[in-house]
Amino acid sequence: MTAPDGVRRLLAEGRPLYSFEVFPPRTPQAERTLWRTLRDIENLRPGFVSVTYGAGGSSRDRTTDLAERIAQDTTLSVVAHLTAVGHSVTELRRIVGRYAAAGVRDLLVLRGDPPDDPRGPWTPHPQGLRHASELVRLVRRAGDFGIGVAAFPERHPRSRNWSEDIAHFVAKTRAGADFAITQMFFRADDYFRLRDRLDAAGCTVPVIPEIMPATRFRQIARFAELSGATVPADLAHRLEHARDDAEGHRIGVDHATDLARRLLDNGAPGLHFITLNHTAAALDIYRALGLPEPRRVPAAVGEGARHGVA
Structure with a gap:
């Protein structure tokens, strides 16, 4: 397989890479909304x-179906989430093969949260994997x-300290991760x-910050x-006392725009x-930042176009 427009190559160009998560x-109505969003x-x-994966693998089939359809019916490149929790090694290999057959060439590899309580005890599948680094391999x-992995600006909630957290991240990169996307932060x-x-740990894998517009308290x-993310007290106060949804939207967009601009200005x-x-x-954040027109021009455009497949 090759990935002519994969995340690795785009990051190697050294210019900021902009992407979106769905x-x-x-429901049928939610599906119509999603496809308007994708267009x-x-x-x-x-x-x-990127296409997310439900806790405990709960949306496995819907995630795979959606990633396949985006890869086959749009000009968008897809990063499909894949989690270890709830799956045997055999099932994981089957899912990876299905992604490959659909033309998906980038995966965000995660250990995943328990299905009932994301903060509850984590139990591996009896024939599965225990760590994200194993799934990367x-x-x-x-x-x-x-291969992308998760990064945690405020430390993973299950890590006992920063040394342990960084050690887990380094293990994922040594197993073969090419890039990372952060958990939400503010x-x-x-x-x-x-x-x-x-x-300081000698880890040079690009870490893409995730931007979450906080528009409703x-x-x-x-x-x-x-997620364990900290919402700044000032932001929380303003959102809690917003007069209506429009004011909440403006507050969230303004905060996220300032955050994004500072991140970009600092590399x-x-x-x-x-x-x-x-x-x-x-x-609204994208436009407020004055971001340039994207640099990638797809080789095929329109319904049914299959982008990025050798």
Whole structure:
């Protein structure tokens, strides 16, 4: 397999890489909304779009189906999430093979959260894997995929200390990871401190910061609780006291834009926008940053185009 427009090559160009995250829809109406979102994203010609994987592998088939359809029916390059939790090694190999057959050439490899309680006890599948680094090795042996992994600006909630957290990250890169995407965060200094720790460990894998537009107080408080991210007190206060959704939107977009600009000004290799399957906030941030037109011109355009397959 080859990946002419894969994440590895795009990052190697040394210019900021812009990308978006979506998740598999559960209803026909949600599916229509998602595809409107994907067409809006496609018009920007981003570096890639990623497709998330439900906790415990709960959306495995829907994730795989969506990644296949995006790869086959749009000009977008796809990074498909793959988690170890809930799967045997045999199942994981089968999923990787299905992605390869569909033309998906980049995977975001994660250990994954327990299906019922993301903060609860983590139990491996009896015939599965225990660590993300093991899954990276499995994917690396399966073919010439670009492999991404997770990075945690505020430390993984299950890591006992920073030394343990960095050691796990380094193990993933030594197993074959090419790049990383961070967990959501809201303070630029958290990203810079993580980068400094990785530099000190001799780890040079590009780490793409994830941008989460915080536009609703209850929603962002819940996401922060699940992920362990810290919402700055000032941002939380302003969102909690926003007069309406429009003001909340403006507050969230302004904060995320300032965060993104500071990250780019200090050498971040790109930005990965969480969309929640709606483009309004992500596109408002994109435009507020004055980002240039994307550099990649697809070889084939239109319905049914299969992009990035040798």
